Amino acid sequence: MSEIVHPLHRFLRPNVTSTTNCPGCGNGIAAQAILRAIDELGMTLDDFVFVTGIGCSAWIPSPFFNVDVLHTTHGRPIAFALGIKMGLPHKKVMVTSGDGDLGAIGGNHLIHNARRNVEMTVICLNNGIYGMTGGQAAPTTPLGLKTATTPYGTFENPFDLSALVIAAGASFVARWTTHHARQLTASIKKAIQKKGFSFIEVITQCPVQFGRKTGSGSAGQMMEEYKERSISTKEAAKLSKEEIRDRIVVGELVDKEIPEMVEEIRKMNKRVMGEKS
Numbered sequence: 001m002s003e004i005v006h007p008l009h010r011f012l013r014p015n016v017t018s019t020t021n022c023p024g025c026g027n028g029i030a031a032q033a034i035l036r037a038i039d040e041l042g043m044t045l046d047d048f049v050f051v052t053g054i055g056c057s058a059w060i061p062s063p064f065f066n067v068d069v070l071h072t073t074h075g076r077p078i079a080f081a082l083g084i085k086m087g088l089p090h091k092k093v094m095v096t097s098g099d100g101d102l103g104a105i106g107g108n109h110l111i112h113n114a115r116r117n118v119e120m121t122v123i124c125l126n127n128g129i130y131g132m133t134g135g136q137a138a139p140t141t142p143l144g145l146k147t148a149t150t151p152y153g154t155f156e157n158p159f160d161l162s163a164l165v166i167a168a169g170a171s172f173v174a175r176w177t178t179h180h181a182r183q184l185t186a187s188i189k190k191a192i193q194k195k196g197f198s199f200i201e202v203i204t205q206c207p208v209q210f211g212r213k214t215g216s217g218s219a220g221q222m223m224e225e226y227k228e229r230s231i232s233t234k235e236a237a238k239l240s241k242e243e244i245r246d247r248i249v250v251g252e253l254v255d256k257e258i259p260e261m262v263e264e265i266r267k268m269n270k271r272v273m274g275e276k277s
């Protein structure tokens, strides 16, 4: 009997045979969308450097993707990614990390590199919680939710990460859920090709620390809920803020052309050095 090999198997490191993700975790769907996007663009992993912070979602490329990957400190992947882009501008730089890593401890790196429009793709796995460390409330946890650190419910308003990054000035921003694997793949393809800071928020299930502990149920139930709550940008535009309060607005939220910082620095260096010589 011939062995059936997954078409994306060739992107995986041959000596890594197990995963750190729990069964049902949305990270697998996101990992597959990333690899499928690279495959459909006809690119190879040699075209990329991946960077991650700390958290379950930081384990998406490392050690599984057969690619150069920097698994950095908590909250700092975007700072490392900027350094890589400055030194290796011909490489595509992709950050995958969590809502806590990118939106809490790493929040300033996120907004300032969006403002600078540094060319990199940031995939933010937003599971609404600190998954890896036991289900503590994150800045994205829905108001009133009972978590490991808020047994009587959260009392903080959550961040809308995509809105934050749009306000900061990023040139491409999209939001999808793990229910939207195909649309997510299409947006990742656009993000990779974008000359600028591209940010994709993936609303994703953590069935272990979120689903089980907050009463949101299994991975399947959480994805079913994503499907029911999702609304397109077009539909959302016709409704009031109050009407879309509990909905997940999905789609490509921003796609614009603005100067990219690394390229601008290189142009300036050329100009200044040219004037001196």
Ligand SMILES: Cc1ncc(C[n+]2csc(CCOP(=O)(O)OP(=O)(O)O)c2C)c(N)n1
Pocket: 054, 055, 056, 057, 058, 074, 097, 098, 099, 100, 101, 102, 125, 127, 129, 130, 131, 132, 133, 138
């Ligand atoms: C400086 C520092 N502070 C705190 C931690 C502990 N820590 C590791 S991962 C994490 C949160 C991860 O949450 P998130 O980024 O949302 O990723 P997830 O596990 O949910 O995918 C925390 C608080 C750390 N490793 N380093």
Ligand code: SF4
Pocket: 020, 021, 022, 024, 025, 026, 027, 056, 057, 127, 131, 132, 205, 206, 207, 208, 209, 210
């Ligand atoms: S704890 Fe949650 S986010 Fe982490 S691997 Fe398990 S299901 Fe995924």
Ligand SMILES: [Mg+2]
Pocket: 055, 098, 099, 100, 125, 126, 127, 128, 129, 130, 131, 138
């Ligand atoms: Mg998280």
